[in-house]
Amino acid sequence: MVESWIKKNYLTGMLDVVGECIVWGSSDMYYGIYTPIDKFEKMFGAVIQNALDTGSDVKQAIRDSDADNTKGFNDIL
Numbered sequence: 001m002v003e004s005w006i007k008k009n010y011l012t013g014m015l016d017v018v019g020e021c022i023v024w025g026s027s028d029m030y031y032g033i034y035t036p037i038d039k040f041e042k043m044f045g046a047v048i049q050n051a052l053d054t055g056s057d058v059k060q061a062i063r064d065s066d067a068d069n070t071k072g073f074n075d076i077l
Contacts, residue, residue: 002041002048005058012037024076033076043071 006012011023018034025032041048044062051061059077066074 001052002045003037005048005052006037006040009058035073044073 006022011027012020013023014020015034019036019038021034021036022040023032023034044065047061047065048058050056051058062077063074069075
């Protein structure tokens with residue numbers, strides 16, 4: 001369920017070096033920041049699942065889970 005939410009809400013694609021990833025930046029995947037989906041899921045999977053279960057805003061739940069932005073995703077979500 002978490003992976004399907006990620007794929008519905010972010011631009012994703014396959015890169016040889018990275019694998020299946022979230023593309024933060026260019027929609028043509030030529031440049032940007034790339035985050036492997038499995039790594040994003042490891043960092044935020046429980047938060048995403050909890051937000052889905054409770055009907056909360058998932059992106060806000062991710063931001064709230066890393067209030068100090070130590071993982072660096074709050075500004076690009």
